[in-house]
Amino acid sequence: MTVGRIPGPDTPERNPQAPDTPGPDAAGFLYDTHVHTAEVSGCARIPARQVVRLYRDAGYTGIVVTDHLTRGTLERLGGAAMPGGASPNRGAAMPGGASPSGRAPSSESAPWQGAIERYLSGYEIAREEGARVGLVVLPGLEMTFDDPEPYGDYLVFGLAPEMLRAHPDLFRLGLRGLRRFLGELAASGRGAPAPGDILIYQAHPFRTGNHPADPALLDGVEIRNGNPRHDSDNRRAEAFAARHGLRRLSGSDFHQLDDLAQGGMRLPERVTDMAGFVRLLRENRAVPLLAAAAAATPAVPADRDRKPVASDP
Ligand SMILES: [Zn+2]
Numbered sequence: 417m418t419v420g421r422i423p424g425p426d427t428p429e430r431n432p433q434a435p436d437t438p439g440p441d442a443a444g445f446l447y448d449t450h451v452h453t454a455e456v457s458g459c460a461r462i463p464a465r466q467v468v469r470l471y472r473d474a475g476y477t478g479i480v481v482t483d484h485l486t487r488g489t490l491e492r493l494g495g496a497a498m499p500g501g502a503s504p505n506r507g508a509a510m511p512g513g514a515s516p517s518g519r520a521p522s523s524e525s526a527p528w529q530g531a532i533e534r535y536l537s538g539y540e541i542a543r544e545e546g547a548r549v550g551l552v553v554l555p556g557l558e559m560t561f562d563d564p565e566p567y568g569d570y571l572v573f574g575l576a577p578e579m580l581r582a583h584p585d586l587f588r589l590g591l592r593g594l595r596r597f598l599g600e601l602a603a604s605g606r607g608a609p610a611p612g613d614i615l616i617y618q619a620h621p622f623r624t625g626n627h628p629a630d631p632a633l634l635d636g637v638e639i640r641n642g643n644p645r646h647d648s649d650n651r652r653a654e655a656f657a658a659r660h661g662l663r664r665l666s667g668s669d670f671h672q673l674d675d676l677a678q679g680g681m682r683l684p685e686r687v688t689d690m691a692g693f694v695r696l697l698r699e700n701r702a703v704p705l706l707a708a709a710a711a712a713t714p715a716v717p718a719d720r721d722r723k724p725v726a727s728d729p
């Protein structure tokens with residue numbers, strides 16, 4: 417027996433779960449829908465591998481990695497300004513039918529491709545670790561548009577990594593433009609995602625500085641955002657969802673240890689791919705958690721990764 421040793425999140429053994437920690441057999445399978453990795457999101461503090469172990473130890477079946485996908489993120493990751501200019505009005509001016517870059521992404525400069533690979537690395541690292549330790553890891557994203565009028569952050573489920581590689585600059589389009597682009601993509605056939613294969617939820621629409629989007633452009637709304645450093649006014653978000661008949665989503669908005677297991681969805685099946693996850697959301701067969709899921713967070717050293725984050729969008 418080891419005495420006086422506090423298991424940290426990086427220790428390989430599993431922490432014992434409190435009896436009332438929700439597990440797979442409580443009433444479905446628990447998935448967090450809103451999780452950031454330090455490799456990609458500048459405001460996140462915990463590297464992907466550690467995130468995966470923390471969630472496994474908290475009794476979750478899976479997580480969706482939703483790193484921030486913005487011009488600023490890609491410029492930071494790519495180490496260069498991105499084509500398309502920083503004009504805040506560019507996104508609104510995209511002609512229908514054009515690719516967001518205006519031409520094939522391959523003809524654009526290399527920074528896009530390097531940056532999008534780095535962007536995807538948070539998910540890729542998490543997925544590999546998940547396969548190792550037993551946590552389903554799915555690819556999502558949290559997009560902020562160049563011209564966010566009104567300001568909002570959007571969780572997108574069902575945009576495959578290959579689609580991001582082909583279209584790394586969808587944040588230029590604006591919400592309405594992204595909807596139009598996805599509609600045109602679906603109409604083009606050729607194995608393109610059909611309407612309903614990609615779902616767009618507005619994250620924390622009533623957080624200070626955010627504004628709810630046109631409900632007609634949304635599949636759903638985050639009605640519980642678990643981030644304790646923001647007042648997301650979740651009750652207003654829930655009322656907004658009810659008023660407009662929008663699907664409801666719960667997620668932790670995980671950036672650091674305090675955020676662990678503060679939200680999520682309970683699914684009736686153990687899905688292992690994004691198509692299955694989207695199907696359950698679309699069919700309203702996932703139940704949003706309205707409170708923190710974890711009865712006890714895993715013991716962690718108190719001196720690490722607990723700095724409050726000033727800028728934590
Ligand atoms: Zn977030």
Ligand SMILES: [Zn+2]
Nearest residue numbers: 457459728729
């Ligand atoms: Zn953030």
